[in-house]
Amino acid sequence: MTAHPSPAVFPYDPGGFWDEMFEAPGRVRPHYAPLARRLATLSPAEVERRQRTADLSFQARGITFAVNQGSEGVEKIMPFDLVPRILTAAEWRTIERGLEQRVRALNLFLHDIYHEARILSDGAVPADLVLGSRGYRREVRGMDMPGGVYTHVVGSDLVRDHSGQFYVLEDNLRTPSGVSYVVENRRVLKRTWPQLFHENDVRPVEGYAQDLLDVLRAIAPESADDPTIVLLTPGVYNSAYFEHAFLAKGMGVQMVEGTDLFVDDGALYMRTTRGRQRVDVVYRRVDDDYLDPLASRPDSILGASGLLAVYRMGRLSLANAIGAGVADDKAIYAYVPRIIRYYLAEEPILPTIRTYLPNEPGDLHYILEHIGELVVKAVNESGGYGMLIGPHSTRAEQEEFRQLVRANPRGYIAQPTLALSRHPCWVEDHFEGRHVDLRPFVLFGRELKVSPGGLTRVAMRPGSLVVNSSQGGGGKDTWVLAEGGSGSTST
Amino acid sequence: MALLCRVAENMFWLSRYVERAIAVIRLIDVTAHLELDAGDQERDPSDFWAPLLGEDASTMDSMPSPAHVRHRLAFDATHPGSLVSCVRRARTAAREVRESISSEVWEQVNTTYLALNDPLVVSEMENDLHAFFRRMRDALLLIPGLADATIAHDEPWYFLSLGQHLERADNVSRVVTLQGHLLSAPSTVYRDDAVRWLAVLRSVGSAEAYARYYSLRVDPPRVVEFLLLNPVFPQSVRHNLNAAWAALAGVSGAVGVADVGANPPARALGMLRARLEHATVDEVMEQGLHGFLVDLQNEIGRVSDQVTLAYFRQDPHVGRHMAVTRAAMILAAQQQ
Numbered sequence: 001m002t003a004h005p006s007p008a009v010f011p012y013d014p015g016g017f018w019d020e021m022f023e024a025p026g027r028v029r030p031h032y033a034p035l036a037r038r039l040a041t042l043s044p045a046e047v048e049r050r051q052r053t054a055d056l057s058f059q060a061r062g063i064t065f066a067v068n069q070g071s072e073g074v075e076k077i078m079p080f081d082l083v084p085r086i087l088t089a090a091e092w093r094t095i096e097r098g099l100e101q102r103v104r105a106l107n108l109f110l111h112d113i114y115h116e117a118r119i120l121s122d123g124a125v126p127a128d129l130v131l132g133s134r135g136y137r138r139e140v141r142g143m144d145m146p147g148g149v150y151t152h153v154v155g156s157d158l159v160r161d162h163s164g165q166f167y168v169l170e171d172n173l174r175t176p177s178g179v180s181y182v183v184e185n186r187r188v189l190k191r192t193w194p195q196l197f198h199e200n201d202v203r204p205v206e207g208y209a210q211d212l213l214d215v216l217r218a219i220a221p222e223s224a225d226d227p228t229i230v231l232l233t234p235g236v237y238n239s240a241y242f243e244h245a246f247l248a249k250g251m252g253v254q255m256v257e258g259t260d261l262f263v264d265d266g267a268l269y270m271r272t273t274r275g276r277q278r279v280d281v282v283y284r285r286v287d288d289d290y291l292d293p294l295a296s297r298p299d300s301i302l303g304a305s306g307l308l309a310v311y312r313m314g315r316l317s318l319a320n321a322i323g324a325g326v327a328d329d330k331a332i333y334a335y336v337p338r339i340i341r342y343y344l345a346e347e348p349i350l351p352t353i354r355t356y357l358p359n360e361p362g363d364l365h366y367i368l369e370h371i372g373e374l375v376v377k378a379v380n381e382s383g384g385y386g387m388l389i390g391p392h393s394t395r396a397e398q399e400e401f402r403q404l405v406r407a408n409p410r411g412y413i414a415q416p417t418l419a420l421s422r423h424p425c426w427v428e429d430h431f432e433g434r435h436v437d438l439r440p441f442v443l444f445g446r447e448l449k450v451s452p453g454g455l456t457r458v459a460m461r462p463g464s465l466v467v468n469s470s471q472g473g474g475g476k477d478t479w480v481l482a483e484g485g486s487g488s489t490s491t
Numbered sequence: 492m493a494l495l496c497r498v499a500e501n502m503f504w505l506s507r508y509v510e511r512a513i514a515v516i517r518l519i520d521v522t523a524h525l526e527l528d529a530g531d532q533e534r535d536p537s538d539f540w541a542p543l544l545g546e547d548a549s550t551m552d553s554m555p556s557p558a559h560v561r562h563r564l565a566f567d568a569t570h571p572g573s574l575v576s577c578v579r580r581a582r583t584a585a586r587e588v589r590e591s592i593s594s595e596v597w598e599q600v601n602t603t604y605l606a607l608n609d610p611l612v613v614s615e616m617e618n619d620l621h622a623f624f625r626r627m628r629d630a631l632l633l634i635p636g637l638a639d640a641t642i643a644h645d646e647p648w649y650f651l652s653l654g655q656h657l658e659r660a661d662n663v664s665r666v667v668t669l670q671g672h673l674l675s676a677p678s679t680v681y682r683d684d685a686v687r688w689l690a691v692l693r694s695v696g697s698a699e700a701y702a703r704y705y706s707l708r709v710d711p712p713r714v715v716e717f718l719l720l721n722p723v724f725p726q727s728v729r730h731n732l733n734a735a736w737a738a739l740a741g742v743s744g745a746v747g748v749a750d751v752g753a754n755p756p757a758r759a760l761g762m763l764r765a766r767l768e769h770a771t772v773d774e775v776m777e778q779g780l781h782g783f784l785v786d787l788q789n790e791i792g793r794v795s796d797q798v799t800l801a802y803f804r805q806d807p808h809v810g811r812h813m814a815v816t817r818a819a820m821i822l823a824a825q826q827q
Contacts, residue, residue: 061594062586062601236586245589252492255590260495272493273646273742273802 010039010424012431018164018421019433020085031088031481034199039083044429047082051426054082054192063184065469066239079474080185081425082192085436085456086200092480095158095166095440096450098350101340102168103154103442106327108343110150114141114323124342125335132410133332134380135174135325137288139295139308145321146219147446152319153212153283154442155179155454158350160421167418168336168350169437172382173328174320175285178455179208179441180243183250185455185477201482203452208441209250212283215445216251219317220281227280230254230270232261234286234302239470244285258286263306268316281317288322330379330413331357354416358409367405367414371398374414375465376405384468391417392465420465423476425458435459437467438478453478494646498591500803501584502650505592506635508581509600510658513631514695515574518543518666519564520624521694526557528686542669558617566613574627578604581634593641596634603630649741653798656738660731661791663718666694668784688714695726715780716772719787728787729767735794736760742802756797763790 014022021032028036039047055077058064064075087095112119113130120127130136155176157169186205190197213229220227233244235257248255260270261279269276289296291303310316326332334355337348356363356374367374371390378386388401405412422433440454456476457467467473526539540560544551555563565574582604589597606612607627616623635655642648688709692698701709701717704724721727739757775783 059605060602061598062589236583241586242589245586248590254492254495254498256495257497260497270493271496273496273499274493277493 010431012424013433015422015433016162017419017433017435018160018162020160020421020423020436021083022424031086035084035086035196038196038199047426048429050192051082054080054188057188057191058184061184063180063242065242066237067470076469078181078469079458079460079472080188081434081458081460081474081476082189083424083426083431084189084196084477084479085423085438086479086481087453089481089483091166092452094349095438098166098168098348099154099156099440099442099450100448101344101346101349102156102171102336103151103444103448105340105343106154106171106173106336107148107150107444109339110321110324110327111145111148112343113326114143119339119342122342124338125332129329129331129335129410130326133326133329135288135323135327135329137323137326139312140321140323143312146221146317149219149444150321150324151327151442152215152219152321152444154444155439156442158438158440159418160438162419162421164421166350166438167353169353170330170333171328171336172439174287174325175240176439176441177240177243177285178439178457179451180246181475182441182451182453182455182478183208184246185475189477200479202479203482205451205453208451209247211443211449211451212247213251213253215443216253216281216283216317216319218445219319221315221317223315224280228278229281229283230256230279232256232258232282232284232286232303234258234290238285240285247283253283258290258300258302258304261304261307263304263310266310266313266315268304268307268310279316281319283319288325291318291322330355330377331359331410334413353418356414358405358412358414363414364405364409368402371402371414373417375417376401376412376414379411379413384466384471384473387466389417389465392463417465420459423456423458425460425474425476432462434462435465435467436476452480494650496803498588498647499650500799501587502591502647503654503798503803505581505584505588505600506638506651506654507658508577508584509631509634510655510662511572512574512577512581513628514659514662514666515564515572515577516624516627516631517694517696518669519561520621520628521690523561523620524693525687525690528690561616561620562613565616575607578607578631588647591647593637595637595641599630599634599637603627603634606630644741646742649738650802653735653738653742656731656735657791657795657798659726660728660735661788663695663726663728663731664784664787664791667691667715667718668781668788685709692717697724697726700724700726712772712776715775719775720767720770720772729764732760732764732767736764739798754801756794756801759790759794759797763787763794766790 012022012025014025021029021036023029058077058080064077067074067076109119113136117127119125120130151173153176155172155178157172158166159169160166182205216229217227220229229251230253231244231248231251233241233255235241238244244255254270256270262269262271262276264276268279268282270279284291286302290300292305292308293300293303294305295308307316308322311318311322333352334357336352340346340348356367358364358367367376371388372393374390376388376390381387388397390398393401401412405414420435420437423436424431425434436456436458438454438456441451443449443451456478457469458474458476459465459467460472460474469475522539522543526536529539535554536557537554537560540557541554543560543564544555563570563573567573568575568579570576582600585592585597585600612623635651638648638651642651685708688711689698691714692701692709695718697718701714704717704721705713707713717724717727719728722729722733724730739760743754743757
């Protein structure tokens with residue numbers, strides 16, 4: 001595939017990284033060729049105009065997220081870069097199979113540790129690591145989840161290193177967000193740049209909300225004939241509030257807040273203008289800690305008192321299940337390859353990143369010695385909070401993290417700093433490389449379904465490796481080319 | 492689909508705030524016209540504007556300038572009745588029910604809010620007051636228009652409609668109260684009485700309709716009759732109470748209105764309607780316009796309270812109290 005005519009391309013420096021679009025300076029990867037030809041026909045002013053149209057569209061439609069700042073959140077728009085990220089059908093096959101394998105194994109793991117805990121007595125995963133995890137919930141021990149599924153919605157973060165190899169960076173098994181951007185980014189790009197879609201065979205992403213609805217119906221308690229499904233949001237100040245409304249609307253279900261719910265006589269109800277109405281399934285975007293003030297945080301007003309008891313009686317289904325978070329503990333992440341081998345007797349399709357655990361003496365020593373080269377992360381944080389990126393840190397910050405790690409070895413992990421792949425992004429009036437990751441979404445009801453593509457997040461600051469929206473990260477539309485299309489044979 | 496109490500309440504207030512915002516900009520526009528019509532008479536222009544601040548004005552050290560009054564009414568975020576405050580509250584309510592309203596309605600509320608928060612808009616108003624007024628009025632009027640066209644006319648929509656009509660009835664009665672000084676001031680103040688009475692009509696967008704309906708020279712009792720008691724004109728109090736009644740019937744469905752005694756909001760609204768149905772303008776003027784209006788506003792407030800108790804929540808004061816702690820907790824509950 002090297003003989004294709006090199007289209008006239010824009011001046012661009014791929015740097016020393018794996019570039020998603022360029023295999024070498026001036027040489028575009030085959031599956032990006034139609035896009036490159038199209039970009040070459042546009043003047044900077046035209047690209048800029050489209051970029052502005054896209055920005056205005058996000059603004060007008062209020063596609064925003066809230067950032068912690070002062071007593072109320074500040075609404076921000078996630079910066080959208082209009083050059084799409086393209087995955088070949090072959091690349092996608094590997095990702096899809098790898099995620100299916102991973103999610104299947106993690107659910108077997110969750111079922112096991114809340115029942116016989118064979119994997120712990122066999123010593124394949126240290127028991128204290130699991131039982132001591134903040135995500136481990138004694139209250140669901142022995143509970144049988146419909147179909148044995150704990151993680152109905154998964155958003156795993158994938159990254160690519162300098163060789164182009166995909167790795168799983170972390171799993172989000174509790175309340176992963178971002179899928180609304182997958183759909184909205186596509187809608188906006190279709191509107192601002194329809195020609196692109198005539199020249200490429202791109203798999204659609206619109207069906208997500210319907211697929212999610214199927215999952216929620218599938219897990220309803222058997223006693224509910226025509227189950228009432230709701231989406232539980234923490235409320236308008238939550239960072240992902242837009243997404244909650246987006247999904248509730250797409251599924252045609254009520255979006256409720258904690259104060260709309262109450263428990264009576266062994267059932268969960270919502271307050272309506274015509275009295276109470278029974279609720280059977282809750283797609284909750286509220287963390288375990290806040291779901292039931294009687295069970296965990298007594299000050300929580302985001303859930304409903306007594307909800308856990310109804311759940312335990314099997315009169316209510318939750319997605320995701322309570323207790324799923326133990327499997328996305330960043331320390332347990334290090335054991336996922338073993339978990340896959342243990343339950344499926346298969347080799348992991350998608351590799352994980354070498355992870356150093358400070359509560360293992362050898363690892364602790366290594367971390368303290370090499371902290372300047374490592375990424376150190378707090379196991380219980382997300383959203384890019386509580387982390388140190390060694391090569392981008394000061395000596396004082398490194399010393400601070402050394403102290404933190406020593407004081408609380410179970411609270412941290414360290415990984416080598418990856419040279420994340422880059423993608424051309426429109427910056428002011430030209431294209432520059434920015435680091436990207438990929439968060440695909442996996443739905444698991446009766447069967448597993450990986451939504452084609454996912455959210456490509458972009459670290460918008462030059463050189464930055466942090467892609468989280470709360471840290472100024474942006475997004476791209478992500479294309480998976482259809483099987484048999486122009487890009488399906490190249491890798 | 493069942494309607495959550497919280498959603499119903501936000502629907503109700505969404506349209507109330509939109510309607511209130513429309514009333515505020517109408518008032519600014521009309522006052523500007525009135526000031527211009529007064530021509531070169533020896534009058535302090537502030538005389539036209541200060542009354543719009545109501546009790547606010549009396550607490551000020553000196554007479555506020557017209558620009559000051561306009562700014563406070565349009566852009567002062569600390570003034571709960573200002574245009575920006577009303578639109579911000581409308582947007583907050585719309586965000587709360589984003590999944591229950593159409594995207595068209597949400598986007599119209601949102602873009603109106605964004606337009607009003609553009610820093611350039613302040614100078615735009617002072618440079619061309621009328622253009623600003625038209626742009627804002629049209630943007631706001633599109634909201635109920637889009638709601639009618641894009642939201643199913645079932646229970647949630649009836650709450651929008653109920654809020655809209657109760658609020659409009661209240662606003663019109665307040666405009667008449669506020670402009671009472673025009674209806675009662677000695678006629679020598681203005682060159683032509685007709686001018687000020689027309690101004691009252693204009694502040695609720697009714698001057699043309701009035702002319703068409705009566706085809707007579709304007710005079711105070713007829714203006715009062717038209718704005719309070721006319722059954723068919725969409726800005727009259729009576730018409731709006733009738734429309735609110737129809738909305739309440741939709742909300743209550745088959746139950747409720749048929750059995751008014753068992754439905755407190757229907758009972759309160761029914762009694763109020765009956766009063767306007769049977770009132771004559773001569774009686775109103777004889778008893779005193781001001782007293783009649785104050786009564787009317789209290790009764791509308793009572794209907795609103797009864798709607799709150801019947802459909803939204805038991806304790807009308809709980810919501811506000813919780814807002815601050817809730818915001819902090821929601822922020823703390825991070826997403827992955």
